[in-house]
Amino acid sequence: MAGIYVHIPFCKKLCSYCDFYKCVQTTRIPSYIQALHKELDERREYLLNEEVLTIYFGGGTPSLLTPLQIGDLLNHINRLYRVAGDCEITLEANPDDLSASYLRELHEGTSVNRLSIGVQSFNDDDLKLLNRRHNAGDAEACMLNARKAGFNNISMDLIYGLPGMNPASWRQQLEKAFALEIEHLSAYQLTIEEGTGLSRQLKQGMITLPEEEICAEQFFILHEMALAKGFNHYEISNLARDGFISRHNSGYWQQQNYLGAGPSAHSYNGKSRQWNIADVQQYIRALENHVEYAVREELSDVTRYNEYLMVSLRTSTGADLQVINENFGTLFVEQFTRDIQRFVDSGHVVNENGRYYMTPGGWFISDYVLTRLMMEEKQDSLLNIP
Ligand code: SF4
Incomplete structure (x- = not known):
């Protein structure tokens, strides 16, 4: 099981x-696509012929590619990799790229079956502050056009904790999002x-951020409103109706193998x-001249353990003692149970028969919790790990 x-x-x-x-040099798109073809060719062996269950076009702005260019990349991936028949194929998109005709061509001409739309806010002042290209009207229109084109798995990105945002205005944003019947x-x-x-604006005193308590209130409003609308809050920042969790991102959180193509993309194969x-x-130059373009890090047990905690505790499934024992051994189990107990006692973490998951309150302070749980590399020797 793997993702691309x-x-x-x-x-x-x-x-x-x-x-x-x-980068903003969009004239490079054609030569960039050729380079992507080459990378996907060269790294065919990376996934060891595992079945590809998810493909994700992220950015940047993938919706700057034409449906023809996206279809061409997907055909190339299909020729090289064993892609599952029901593969989840996501395209991240900016609202103002999603005209009715673009969406129709994308739906009819490619196998993209999921959209992740960067709405960010339904408030024009927020969108100006964020320097987004679209306005609130574009955001609503593209959602309706996506439905008309036939997309039935649509995700929306929103941002809270914005300057000037208060709990009431955040509630309004969420009402709008849910009214559009997103999945x-x-x-x-x-x-x-x-x-x-x-x-820069913050340093110059041009903006002020809401207090942390206001942001916490907005996070709990998100949690409660989404639950009331029948959504599962399955990861700190991700909520979905039944059957619509992001399979691609869940692959990261479950530490499945993935291949990342393109500049700055990461790949992971368990080791x-x-x-x-x-x-x-x-x-592009490296691919043309057959020179190295990637840096590789072999993962130590401590790094793999830290990464396991980082990704699993983000999700509602949480971290499992049995998994820690099977993958890292009893010394890690002892350290984990010792370190996490204070957060169980404080009510930020629940221990359900050895499965530890964070409460929404725990999620809100998860960066702090994780810093208390992370093991340092030098602890390898203290634990006598060979
Ligand atoms: S947030 Fe804006 S600048 Fe950043 S990748 Fe997306 S569209 Fe580009």
Whole structure:
């Protein structure tokens, strides 16, 4: 069971909160697609002929590619890999790229069967602050057009904790999202990353962020409203109606193997992780000249253990003592049960017969919880791990 991630790093305009790798030279798209073909060819063996259950076009802005270009990449993947008949194929998209004709062509001409739409907000002032290309009207229109085109698995991204946002305005945002009958919602708290437009505005005193208690209230509103609408809150930032969890992202959280193609994309096969150079031009050149474009890290037991906690505790399934025992041994089990007990006592974590999962309150402070659970590399020797 495996997934393929294809990074499309192009954006027409840079959002003020974004620190993903991206570039605005969209004229490079044709040569970039050729380079992607080459990488997918070269790395055919990486997934060891495992069945590919999910394909995900992420970005950047994958909806800057034409349906023809997306179909061409999918045909190429189908020729090289063993793709499951019911493969989940997701395209991340910006609302203003999703015209009725684009959506029709995408649905009729490709096997994309899931859309992840970067709405972020239904408030035009928020969208201006975030420097998004679209407005609230575009966001609603594209949802309706996607339905008309035949898409029946649609996810929407929203951001909370924005400057000026209060619990009542966040409730309104969520009401709008649920009224559009989405199948899946990804809701992220705004984080200010160094080097972004918002970070500069914050330093210059042009914006102020809501207090942490306000953000916590917004997170609990998200949780309660989504549950009341019949959604499962299955991961800190992800909520879905029955049958519509993101299979691709769940693969990451269940530590299934995946191949990531394109600049800055990561790949993982249980033993090692590798990541591609984060530069389109160098990536294209490397593929043309057959030179290395990825860095590889063999994962130690401690790294694998830390990663297991990081991904499993994000989900409602949580971390399992039996899995820790089978994969890492009794010393790790002892350390885990010792370290996590204080969060069970404080009510942030529930222990259900050896399956430990966070409550919504635990999720809200999960960064802190994880720092208390992570093992340091040097502990390898303290634990006498060979
Ligand atoms: S948020 Fe998305 S569209 Fe905006 S700059 Fe980042 S990658 Fe591009």
